[in-house]
Amino acid sequence: MVSPDPTINQTDALRVSVLSEALPYIQRFSGRRVVVKYGGAAMVQEELRDAVYRDLVLLSSVGVQPVIVHGGGPEINEWLARLNIAPEFRGGLRVTTPETMDVVEMVLVGRVNKHIVNGLHKVGGRAVGLCGSDGSLVTARTYGEGCNGLVGEVAAVDPSVLGPLLDAGYIPVISSVAADREGQAHNINADTVAGELAAALQAEKLILLTDTAGILRNRSDPGSLIRQLTLAGARELIATGVVEGGMTPKTQCCIRALAQGVAAAHIVDGRVPHALLLEVFTDAGIGTMVVGSPQLLES
Numbered sequence: 427m428v429s430p431d432p433t434i435n436q437t438d439a440l441r442v443s444v445l446s447e448a449l450p451y452i453q454r455f456s457g458r459r460v461v462v463k464y465g466g467a468a469m470v471q472e473e474l475r476d477a478v479y480r481d482l483v484l485l486s487s488v489g490v491q492p493v494i495v496h497g498g499g500p501e502i503n504e505w506l507a508r509l510n511i512a513p514e515f516r517g518g519l520r521v522t523t524p525e526t527m528d529v530v531e532m533v534l535v536g537r538v539n540k541h542i543v544n545g546l547h548k549v550g551g552r553a554v555g556l557c558g559s560d561g562s563l564v565t566a567r568t569y570g571e572g573c574n575g576l577v578g579e580v581a582a583v584d585p586s587v588l589g590p591l592l593d594a595g596y597i598p599v600i601s602s603v604a605a606d607r608e609g610q611a612h613n614i615n616a617d618t619v620a621g622e623l624a625a626a627l628q629a630e631k632l633i634l635l636t637d638t639a640g641i642l643r644n645r646s647d648p649g650s651l652i653r654q655l656t657l658a659g660a661r662e663l664i665a666t667g668v669v670e671g672g673m674t675p676k677t678q679c680c681i682r683a684l685a686q687g688v689a690a691a692h693i694v695d696g697r698v699p700h701a702l703l704l705e706v707f708t709d710a711g712i713g714t715m716v717v718g719s720p721q722l723l724e725s
């Protein structure tokens with residue numbers, strides 16, 4: 427709409443108009459919890475990193491309650507290399523010896539977590555860094571038969587430590603290291619922790635930032651993006667091998683979160699600037715949306 431007042435700058439008018447159009451989304455999501463798995467290019471590239479921090483602080487400023495679970499696989503690899511330890515993965519999970527566990531804990535709980543907290547503060551946010559052990563947020567148990575060493579899976583989630591932080595306007599930043607009932611630290615896949623946390627918080631949305639446009643029907647064709655999926659459809663993509671490698675734990679954690687009551691899970695392209703805002707503040711959203719019931723699919 428062109429303003430009848432020529433003294434009003436067109437850029438200002440556009441900014442205010444865009445802001446006004448966001449009102450229904452702000453009203454819909456204000457006071458709701460949105461769990462964001464932060465990883466991939468959005469974490470590695472500096473300009474994308476700052477855009478994500480700004481998006482998270484903006485969401486928090488308008489009353490949405492973001493909860494961040496972060497990855498850090500590439501940074502763990504970098505520090506293992508400095509110690510001449512070769513990274514080894516089985517079924518997409520890092521084989522975690524006690525020595526590797528020390529590095530995982532130092533890198534994720536220390537360096538990566540605090541970089542994110544500081545990055546959020548730099549753009550005016552208020553963040554608190556935690557790992558799964560803090561407040562017994564996550565209790566781990568050894569994954570499978572223990573053949574991957576100290577890799578953990580989620581045995582229990584107690585989100586009570588997060589309520590007061592969220593109510594006070596803090597953004598919790600959580601790393602995926604948690605102790606088992608004997609106090610032994612375990613290394614858990616960050617997507618898995620994000621999914622279980624979204625379920626325990628009964629989050630409005632689970633958003634997984636990654637390095638592809640979403641789930642592709644044909645991995646070599648970026649045009650084959652699947653925009654919407656039901657739980658059954660997601661299970662079928664895993665069973666038929668359309669989804670494989672790193673996309674498998676992502677799709678599985680969406681399935682688990684939805685089966686436990688989260689309304690929608692989204693796998694979105696973290697290489698796109700402001701991917702989070704595009705997801706929350708537009709009808710079309712971006713990436714792949716997985717929903718629990720076919721009635722929730724948009725036509």
Ligand SMILES: Nc1ncnc2c1ncn2[C@@H]1O[C@H](COP(=O)(O)OP(=O)(O)O)[C@@H](O)[C@H]1O
Nearest residue numbers: 465466636637638641642668669670671672673
């Ligand atoms: N059907 C699929 N659609 C898109 N990516 C897929 C698919 N199947 C497997 N992948 C792989 O999964 C990867 C994403 O997982 P991962 O590398 O673990 O992400 P992140 O580092 O963000 O956690 C993609 O880069 C791609 O190589």
Ligand SMILES: CC(=O)N[C@@H](CCC(=O)OP(=O)(O)O)C(=O)O
Nearest residue numbers: 465497498499519520614615616
């Ligand atoms: C068991 C296991 O594999 N844990 C992961 C934890 C970090 C993670 O998940 O980081 P990304 O999201 O960046 O991959 C690891 O050690 O790399």
